[in-house]
Amino acid sequence: MNLKKILIDKIKQSGGWVNAHSHLDRAYTLTKKNFKYSYFSLKKKWYLVDDMKRLSTQEDIYMRMEKALENFLIQGTQALCSFIDVDEIIEDRALKAAQKLQKNYENSIKICFANQVLKGVLDKNAQYWFEKSVDFVDIIGGLPAKDDGKENQHLDLLLKTAKKNGKIVHVHVDQFNSNQEKETEKLAKKTIEHGMQGKVVAVHSISLAAHSKYYRYHTYQLMKKANLMVISCPIAWIDHNRNELLTPNHNSITPVDEMVPEGIIVAIGTDNISDIYKPFSDGDLWIELRVMLEACHYYNIDQLVKIATVNGLKVLGLKQT
Numbered sequence: 001m002n003l004k005k006i007l008i009d010k011i012k013q014s015g016g017w018v019n020a021h022s023h024l025d026r027a028y029t030l031t032k033k034n035f036k037y038s039y040f041s042l043k044k045k046w047y048l049v050d051d052m053k054r055l056s057t058q059e060d061i062y063m064r065m066e067k068a069l070e071n072f073l074i075q076g077t078q079a080l081c082s083f084i085d086v087d088e089i090i091e092d093r094a095l096k097a098a099q100k101l102q103k104n105y106e107n108s109i110k111i112c113f114a115n116q117v118l119k120g121v122l123d124k125n126a127q128y129w130f131e132k133s134v135d136f137v138d139i140i141g142g143l144p145a146k147d148d149g150k151e152n153q154h155l156d157l158l159l160k161t162a163k164k165n166g167k168i169v170h171v172h173v174d175q176f177n178s179n180q181e182k183e184t185e186k187l188a189k190k191t192i193e194h195g196m197q198g199k200v201v202a203v204h205s206i207s208l209a210a211h212s213k214y215y216r217y218h219t220y221q222l223m224k225k226a227n228l229m230v231i232s233c234p235i236a237w238i239d240h241n242r243n244e245l246l247t248p249n250h251n252s253i254t255p256v257d258e259m260v261p262e263g264i265i266v267a268i269g270t271d272n273i274s275d276i277y278k279p280f281s282d283g284d285l286w287i288e289l290r291v292m293l294e295a296c297h298y299y300n301i302d303q304l305v306k307i308a309t310v311n312g313l314k315v316l317g318l319k320q321t
Contacts, residue, residue, distance in 0.1 A: 003301070008286065010305045015320065016078035017285045018312025020231045021170070021203055021269025023116065024082040024101075025061050025094040026052070027068040027283070029275045037276040042175065045276055046118055046146065053090040062097035068273055069105060071283050078309075079110035081170070081269070081316050083141050086133040087119040087126060095133055112316045114139035114170050120147040121157050130157075134165060138317070142171035144183060155187065159194040168199045168317045170231070174207035177240045177252045181207035184228075185219050191226040198227035201315045203269070205230050206237045209250040216255065220262040229265040229315045232256055232307075234291040235281055236271035257296040260303050267312040268292060 011017060029052050030038075037048045065082070072080055084094040098113050105111060115133040119126040120143070134140070140162040144151035155171070162169045173183035184205045191200040202223075208216055223230075232254035240252035256266050268288055272278040289308055293299060313320050 004286070004290075007289070007301060007304060007308075010301065011308050012076060014305055014309035016076040016309070017072070018267065018309055018316070019072055019077055019080040019270055019283075019285060020267040020312040020315050021233055021271055022068070022080060022082045022283070023084075023272050023275075023277075024065040024068045025084050025097065026275045026277075027064050027273040029056075029064065030279050034276050035279060038279045040276075042277075043145075048276060049118075050089050053085060056090065056093065058093040058097050061094050062100055065097055065101050066104075068283060069101065069109070069111075072285070073109060075285055077109060077285070079112070079313060079316060079318055081112040081114060081139065083114045083116035083170075084133075084137075085116045085118055087117070087129045089119075091129070092132065095136055099136065110316075110318055112138040112318070114141035116141055117143050118146065121154055122147045122150055127157075131161075134161060134167075138167065140165075140167050140169045142169060144171065144173065144186075145175070151183070151186065152190070155190045156194075159190060159196050159200070162199065163194060163196060168201065169196065170201045170203055170315075172203045174202075174205045175237070177206050177210055177237065178243075178245060179207065179210040179247050181210075184208055185222060188219070188222045188226040188228045191228055197225075199317075200226065201229045201231055203231045204233060204237060205254050206240070206252055209253065209255045210245070210247040212248060216258060217262075220259060220264060223259075223264055224262065229267070229311075230254060230259060231267045231269050231315055232292055233269045233271035234288050234295060236278060238291055238295060251295040253292065253295045255296065256292060256307070257298040260298070260300070260307075265311050265314055266307055267315045268307050
């Protein structure tokens with residue numbers, strides 16, 4: 001019984017992989033010089049990528065994105081979403097490279113883009129570049145932790161902008177595997193408040209697994225009311241550093257095994273590829289799915305196929321062909 005073959009054959013029959021979350025503009029930026037940054041915390045890396053971004057030409061960015069995209073085409077990927085940096089450091093160079101990529105590959109793969117707000121959205125300069133990217137991107141991207149202490153305002157701006165422009169929203173939440181984080185709950189409440197049910201996606205939601213069972217299932221019910229969908233990026237967070245916080249035993253991964261039976265739509269993504277965030281990641285979607293199913297002890301083949309295919313289309317707002 002070759003389960004890998006069974007899964008991959010079923011994924012092909014469903015149209016192919018859907019990579020619901022990536023950062024193609026940063027792919028393959030790992031060097032001997034910056035490899036040392038791989039050991040730093042996520043919040044420090046948010047600033048450490050500035051040198052790379054500052055030195056990258058539009059052509060550099062395009063070549064990286066194209067190389068990564070070709071890798072996913074070889075794997076039989078039918079659709080993909082990439083966040084792209086748009087801020088005062090990189091300005092609109094990644095955005096222009098993304099426009100070129102979308103045009104050149106429009107007949108080969110469905111590509112969606114989201115704006116990566118690595119400088120937040122509330123600072124004057126950050127808001128300028130956020131607004132400059134809105135017309136081009138398919139998806140409004142968010143990172144509330146970057147506007148620390150003003151997360152509610154951050155989410156309000158994202159959701160108001162998305163609603164005004166008829167777009168969906170993908171938000172990085174609960175990334176630090178800590179029971180001090182409750183961002184998924186906050187995102188669900190804000191989704192309902194703004195009347196955006198079914199149009200918002202939580203990316204990661206790692207910290208849910210660090211909470212008590214009561215809190216987790218309370219949050220799942222809230223997510224269902226908000227029709228909040230989720231993208232798991234297994235390799236991106238399975239390496240989270242150990243700490244001394246007392247929490248329920250769990251792996252540092254989106255609790256897919258609990259979410260799916262509760263009726264929550266879960267998709268899968270690769271996140272970063274060969275950069276200071278994930279130096280060893282090579283964008284292999286099978287490895288991502290394998291890590292997820294093993295870490296969550298989740299072996300429902302039909303649901304795994306949906307996670308890798310049709311659920312990905314749903315979180316990207318695309319129709320199955």
